[in-house]
Amino acid sequence: MIKKTKMLLNIIDRHKLILDKLEQNGFVTVNDLSQEFDVSVVTIRKDLKLLEERKLLFRSHGRAIPSNPYTTEHHVNIKEKINTKEKNRIAIAAGLTLEPFDSIIIASGTSVIEFARHIKPVEGLTVLTASLNTALILAENTTIDVMQLGGMVRSSSSSVIGPIGEKMLAEFTFTKLFLGVDGIDLDFGLSTTNSMEASLNKEMIKAAQKIIVLADSSKFGKKGFGRICGLEDIDQIITDSGIDEITKNKLIEIGIDVTIV
Template identity: 85%
Template sequence: MVLNIAERHKLILDKLKTNGFVTVNDLSQEFSVSLVTIRKDLKLLEERNLLFRTHGKAIPADPYITEHHVNVKEKLQTKEKNLIAIAAGLTLEPFDSIIIASGTSVIEFARNIKPVEGLTVLSASLNTSLILSENPNIDVMQLGGIVRASSSSVVGPIGEKMLAEFTFTKLFLGVDGIDLDYGLTTTSSMEASLNKEMIKAAQKIIVLADSSKFGRKGFGRICGLDDVDQIITDSGIETKTKNKLFELGIDVTIV
């Protein structure tokens, strides 16, 4: 039976949803059409933003992250970020000295912090510092540096040098992508560089990331997953991803 173009496209999308990827060779053999025909099909579906083509196959979405303004990102996965933030707050202990990096997940964390005795916070995010400064029971330090307009946070060598002067009990890190092989990434190389210094300065690394961040990559690599102690995410995480993180010895908290 010969399929028309609409039927092929429907089957391609169904297989993509079931398997997580499709290959040009497999589709060509299954539909008994040429490789050129399948490539044209995938190109048309990509133009409609229904998949992303890469190296002889297609996956559901573009794994590479485009930078968006913090005000836009705050409107995404709001419920998940709130639950993650609440769970992150439960990890705080008396006399903790913590770093809060940049990103909308950690801003939401700041909104949900219930101060513990002797809490000190060093923040890279201007929004986070303003939120926490309203609480007299938290000692807030603002990291210095160049302000990134898109994230309302600081980057650069001034902040990196400042981090070298302190030691912290925990780092709460927001990321743009988590790849099981490549590690943690962000859209900015300068932010990635600052995050690396934060990791050096902290005893425990806690990543706050909703499940949409898994399987994605940003321009700047922060670190491998072997540097991560805990990831707090939502129930949308795939079972195979969760199991791999457990195998790596990472404490995975699912909200």
């Protein structure tokens, strides 16, 4: 049973306590706050609306969370400049997973482009990629057999999407898939901002034996428009130390190998 606050709180005190609870728990609910502060649900909703207008939280379905979970599309040139140090460490760790005679898929996104830059010569390595930038980077290494996936070019990510690529994937089998995503949500799973890219990623998952997600910690708690798969479909996530303990532990409980760099 929730213990009610004995003294009547003014709006400033309520807002401070709401933000404190949000930081501690990761979310707050309208009903719980109403009971604890002994005020009406309408009052709490007004409080949350004011805090949202100040961009201190995000309201969603009778609750509030620290930030907007929905991602928006940005050009690859912009995304490459975000969390560069974290992506660099993730890329180095991803490179260590490669083994002789691996046949791998490298999807699209800035994390996997950075991974391509850190791939060292591995005997018999074959790479199929949807990313135009990745293909150009790897083409400079004569020890790697590089295949460019076909399809319609998506200019914002410099990658291909569409049914041509999906049909091409059905003709091969791969040891590993290195997947970049726009969002990782414990309930919604993996997602991206483009539905056609999500569809292509689903076919990549079907074609690969091991699914490795490369994502910096800013991607957790986020959702993109197109759902790729549930968390139960992936084997490993390589991320940075910004991931919170609750999320990390839940991923491990599911059976995912979480590598933190």
